[in-house]
Amino acid sequence: MEKSLEVINTRIRDGNARVVTAEEMPAIVDELGEEGALEEVDVVTTGTFGAMCSSGAFFNFGHADPPIRMERVWLNDVEAYAGIAAVDAYLGATQASAGNSEYYGGAHVLEDLVAGKAVELRATSHGTDCYPRRAITTEVLLEDLNQAIMVNPRNAFQRYNAAANAGDRQLYTYMGTLLPRCGNITYSGAGTLSPLPNDPAFRVIGGGVPIFLGGTQGMIIGEGTQHSAGSGFGNLMVTGDMKQMRQEFLRAAVMPGYGTTLYVGVGVPIPVLDLSIVRSTAVRDEDILTEIIDYGIPRRDRPSLKKVSYAELKSGSVELEGDRVKTSPLSSYRKAREVAAELKRWIEAGSMELALPTRSINAERRAQSMRETARAPRVRELMNTKAVSITEDEKIKTAARKLLKGETNHLPVLDRNGMLVGIVTTFDVSKAVVHDGKNNLVRDIMTKNVIKTHPEEPVDIAAQKLERNNISALPVVDKENRVVGILSAIDLGKLFGGRWQR
Amino acid sequence: MKLLLTFSRKRESDPGRQPVIARIVKETGVLINVEKANIDSTAGEVLIDVPDQDADLIRRRMEETGISVRSLERNAIVRDEEECIDCGACISVCPQNVFSFDADWRIQVRQGACVLCGKCIRACPHQALSQQQ
Numbered sequence: 001m002e003k004s005l006e007v008i009n010t011r012i013r014d015g016n017a018r019v020v021t022a023e024e025m026p027a028i029v030d031e032l033g034e035e036g037a038l039e040e041v042d043v044v045t046t047g048t049f050g051a052m053c054s055s056g057a058f059f060n061f062g063h064a065d066p067p068i069r070m071e072r073v074w075l076n077d078v079e080a081y082a083g084i085a086a087v088d089a090y091l092g093a094t095q096a097s098a099g100n101s102e103y104y105g106g107a108h109v110l111e112d113l114v115a116g117k118a119v120e121l122r123a124t125s126h127g128t129d130c131y132p133r134r135a136i137t138t139e140v141l142l143e144d145l146n147q148a149i150m151v152n153p154r155n156a157f158q159r160y161n162a163a164a165n166a167g168d169r170q171l172y173t174y175m176g177t178l179l180p181r182c183g184n185i186t187y188s189g190a191g192t193l194s195p196l197p198n199d200p201a202f203r204v205i206g207g208g209v210p211i212f213l214g215g216t217q218g219m220i221i222g223e224g225t226q227h228s229a230g231s232g233f234g235n236l237m238v239t240g241d242m243k244q245m246r247q248e249f250l251r252a253a254v255m256p257g258y259g260t261t262l263y264v265g266v267g268v269p270i271p272v273l274d275l276s277i278v279r280s281t282a283v284r285d286e287d288i289l290t291e292i293i294d295y296g297i298p299r300r301d302r303p304s305l306k307k308v309s310y311a312e313l314k315s316g317s318v319e320l321e322g323d324r325v326k327t328s329p330l331s332s333y334r335k336a337r338e339v340a341a342e343l344k345r346w347i348e349a350g351s352m353e354l355a356l357p358t359r360s361i362n363a364e365r366r367a368q369s370m371r372e373t374a375r376a377p378r379v380r381e382l383m384n385t386k387a388v389s390i391t392e393d394e395k396i397k398t399a400a401r402k403l404l405k406g407e408t409n410h411l412p413v414l415d416r417n418g419m420l421v422g423i424v425t426t427f428d429v430s431k432a433v434v435h436d437g438k439n440n441l442v443r444d445i446m447t448k449n450v451i452k453t454h455p456e457e458p459v460d461i462a463a464q465k466l467e468r469n470n471i472s473a474l475p476v477v478d479k480e481n482r483v484v485g486i487l488s489a490i491d492l493g494k495l496f497g498g499r500w501q502r
Numbered sequence: 503m504k505l506l507l508t509f510s511r512k513r514e515s516d517p518g519r520q521p522v523i524a525r526i527v528k529e530t531g532v533l534i535n536v537e538k539a540n541i542d543s544t545a546g547e548v549l550i551d552v553p554d555q556d557a558d559l560i561r562r563r564m565e566e567t568g569i570s571v572r573s574l575e576r577n578a579i580v581r582d583e584e585e586c587i588d589c590g591a592c593i594s595v596c597p598q599n600v601f602s603f604d605a606d607w608r609i610q611v612r613q614g615a616c617v618l619c620g621k622c623i624r625a626c627p628h629q630a631l632s633q634q635q
């Protein structure tokens with residue numbers, strides 16, 4: 001048996017369509033069987049409410065008198081992109097405030113506008129014959145704007161990687177605060193309620209389909225940027241009239257130490273046309289799998305610590321290397337339910353009809369990594385390979401001599417087998433001399449907990465280590481912990497001074 | 503009950519330079535659990551937990567030594583319900599399991615356990631948490 005969209009829309013118009021949320025669907029299929037569910041259910045509504053960094057809106061401010069061709073535009077001190085016609089601009093949610101507030105950005109401007117607050121518009125121009133004005137500062141309200149069209153390049157991911165941090169420093173990421181030594185796990189997405197897991201083949205989700213966006217009816221444009229449905233990370237580009245949106249479904253947020261982002265409510269209604277749609281909308285949290293990724297590794301290809309289902313993540317804790325680790329969702333499941341419930345009410349009330357995609361979304365596509373023509377430089381290319389070192393049972397005096405002679409003020413300390421066991425600096429040696437000491441050997445004064453790097457580490461990461469630990473050199477070791485060089489702040493200066501050649 | 507002690511330690515005779523807590527434990531026999539201590543060269547702040555029935559006694563003895571005492575019975579952490587969207591970011595950063603979800607995925611706050619470490623305040627993406635003054 002199949003059901004046509006026309007039949008479903010007729011039922012919606014007549015006010016007798018049977019609409020359920022994606023959370024209710026699995027139990028219905030269990031009870032009635034797939035055939036029974038197909039007969040019984042017309043529409044499944046989905047919903048998600050989480051941080052969607054890739055969001056923003058186009059504005060048209062109308063012309064001032066005398067008119068200005070706005071070249072740079074700020075809204076409450078947050079810069080919008082104005083390289084589009086005279087009085088248009090696009091403001092992105094993650095744009096930071098030009099002032100130095102960590103707690104205000106593009107997302108906050110968007111929320112303030114939707115909340116009906118006045119926002120200061122400031123613009124500059126070089127002045128032209130047709131647009132003589134060079135500067136303007138005025139207050140605007142959302143209702144004053146000709147258009148405020150939300151266009152979010154990448155929303156409603158199919159699933160997200162969960163995050164943990166195996167390193168020993170607390171991290172502040174777009175996945176929230178990550179405690180060291182895997183002290184917590186964060187994840188995002190609504191699992192069974194999320195739109196895309198309910199139609200992973202993109203049969204009925206595609207360009208032109210009406211959706212819930214920010215509290216009003218919006219539309220799917222097509223695949224989102226970085227769409228990668230082939231690897232389970234599909235997403236949508238969506239649009240909607242911001243003037244109709246409601247603050248409860250559009251909330252600015254700040255990921256501490258990372259930046260601003262916008263929490264957006266997105267819901268897609270799924271017409272139950274045939275058995276394969278029944279099956280895909282019966283998806284449960286248990287069936288949606290993701291990986292817990294170690295954000296302690298600051299590289300693109302971060303290792304996975306564990307494969308988990310959304311059911312495990314939502315249970316509140318996950319077992320990780322023998323410990324039970326608490327989880328935090330970051331997105332709001334309560335609000336995701338509100339989105340799905342409101343969408344359900346709209347359809348039941350006949351105020352929203354469904355449509356099939358006019359442009360389908362590729363369910364196989366995979367996003368590529370950046371093809372970098374200039375590879376990020378590695379430590380090997382900058383390190384000094386003539387590192388002078390010392391062994392732990394040599395005299396402090398010998399260390400002093402070596403330091404005096406060499407160009408360095410850091411001596412890596414080796415054990416008898418040539419392994420790195422410590423480091424001494426000019427400062428350590430002077431201190432030992434001043435304290436006129438009992439200490440005789442390098443081993444007594446060396447720092448044992450050495451911060452080091454390896455030849456293949458990107459220099460940006462080595463530079464971060466220097467900066468964070470407030471030190472000026474890093475021993476470079478190979479896999480066996482043997483010293484193969486030393487990287488100093490001076491070596492890095494060569495790079496950042498622009499003299500480093502590929 | 504939790505008591506927040508603040509004291510000066512500028513001068514040799516200031517309570518912050520004396521083993522005040524140890525002395526009071528010894529004198530009164532009340533077991534004091536130190537949950538957090540923040541001490542710098544001129545002042546200190548210590549959060550202690552004491553059995554409810556002994557709180558008055560300990561407060562009095564502390565105050566006699568020149569320490570100022572504030573009790574943190576309820577609402578040590580305040581949640582702004584307008585700002586909170588129940589994202590749960592606070593749950594996993596809290597060392598004391600103060601936050602949890604109820605059956606409807608709303609945040610529940612179990613105040614008594616808070617040790618005022620401040621982690622949740624910074625971790626909340628919606629700036630909904632603050633420390634009650």
Ligand code: SF4
Nearest residue numbers: 586587589590592626
């Ligand atoms: S982190 Fe903030 S917004 Fe999220 S649940 Fe906790 S208090 Fe609410």
Ligand code: SF4
Nearest residue numbers: 596616617619620622
């Ligand atoms: S201040 Fe610390 S202990 Fe108190 S609720 Fe927040 S995270 Fe938990």
